Amino acid sequence: MKIRAQISMVLNLDKCIGCHxxxxxxxxxxxxxxxxxxxxxxxVESKPGIGFPKNWEDQSKWKGGWEVVKNKLELKAGGRMSxxxxxxxxxxxxxxxxxxxxxxxxxxxxxxSPLLEATPTARPVSQITGKDMDKIEWGPNWEDDLAGEFxxxxxxxxxxNVDKEMYKxxxxxxxxxxxxxxxxxxNPSCLASCPSGAIYKREEDGIVLVDQDKxxxxxxxxxxxxxxxxxxxxxxxxxxxxIGCYPRIESGLPMACAESCVGRIRYVxxxxxxxxxxxxxxxxxxxxxxxxxxxxxxxxx
Numbered sequence: 001m002k003i004r005a006q007i008s009m010v011l012n013l014d015k016c017i018g019c020h021x022x023x024x025x026x027x028x029x030x031x032x033x034x035x036x037x038x039x040x041x042x043x044v045e046s047k048p049g050i051g052f053p054k055n056w057e058d059q060s061k062w063k064g065g066w067e068v069v070k071n072k073l074e075l076k077a078g079g080r081m082s083x084x085x086x087x088x089x090x091x092x093x094x095x096x097x098x099x100x101x102x103x104x105x106x107x108x109x110x111x112x113s114p115l116l117e118a119t120p121t122a123r124p125v126s127q128i129t130g131k132d133m134d135k136i137e138w139g140p141n142w143e144d145d146l147a148g149e150f151x152x153x154x155x156x157x158x159x160x161n162v163d164k165e166m167y168k169x170x171x172x173x174x175x176x177x178x179x180x181x182x183x184x185x186x187n188p189s190c191l192a193s194c195p196s197g198a199i200y201k202r203e204e205d206g207i208v209l210v211d212q213d214k215x216x217x218x219x220x221x222x223x224x225x226x227x228x229x230x231x232x233x234x235x236x237x238x239x240x241x242x243i244g245c246y247p248r249i250e251s252g253l254p255m256a257c258a259e260s261c262v263g264r265i266r267y268v269x270x271x272x273x274x275x276x277x278x279x280x281x282x283x284x285x286x287x288x289x290x291x292x293x294x295x296x297x298x299x300x301x
Contacts, residue, residue, distance in 0.1 A: 038101070063092040103124045191208065202246075215238040254268045273298045
């Protein structure tokens with residue numbers, strides 16, 4: 001028996017109002033800088049929808065997470081030999097178009113415009129190239145409140161076997177918000193995917209971090225994460241992810257997303273678990289038994 005502590009967060013989805021306060025707060029604190037303009041450690045999606053990045057749940061495409069092979073856990077993206085073969089050209093990694101081209105607007109045009117008959121406009125500008133953009137094609141909340149084209153939204157992998165006409169009717173009766181951030185997994189596949197050993201899970205609180213000194217930018221962690229919550233900083237050449245606001249946790253404060261939540265849907269606390277049970281529980285052959293197996297990993301205080 002190996003007892004470990006895990007900082008945990010429970011989100012009451014029935015109370016989420018989709019205001020994105022958590023996303024904006026997190027963005028302003030952690031990714032408001034060059035190289036990670038496109039990265040949102042916390043985002044809120046509308047379901048049904050393909051999410052951010054596009055179709056992140058489709059592991060047949062992205063090869064994220066684990067799978068059970070001959071009663072053993074293996075990475076969907078393959079083992080060491082597979083990673084070595086693809087280390088310079090990872091075929092299962094989202095590109096910038098799967099996220100979105102981050103943009104800003106020429107607000108100074110509005111502020112400094114002389115008196116005109118026509119209303120001045122603020123053109124979108126790419127935060128990567130610095131050039132004007134003709135059209136904004138996608139964004140982290142493009143599908144907010146079921147906005148956007150149904151043709152794109154209908155590619156939600158959860159509805160791949162559902163008739164599209166029925167899907168349209170279903171949208172009229174069902175909608176929910178899904179706040180997403182790094183789960184700081186008990187058995188993180190991003191950690192197991194890293195060739196450099198740069199990702200580690202803290203024993204004192206279970207927060208998963210990337211050692212920026214060890215990271216070599218192979219980006220296997222981006223593929224390995226089934227939630228696509230590891231991002232590549234193109235300025236520093238390093239991978240980055242949610243750090244669980246560990247400076248706040250160490251000071252006895254909750255994560256910024258939890259404290260700023262308008263709907264008060266986030267509950268943060270500490271749970272104890274037996275690390276020795278993780279492997280056997282995760283290798284459960286019947287997926288319907290995973291929930292109970294997961295509960296059995298946690299200790300009864």
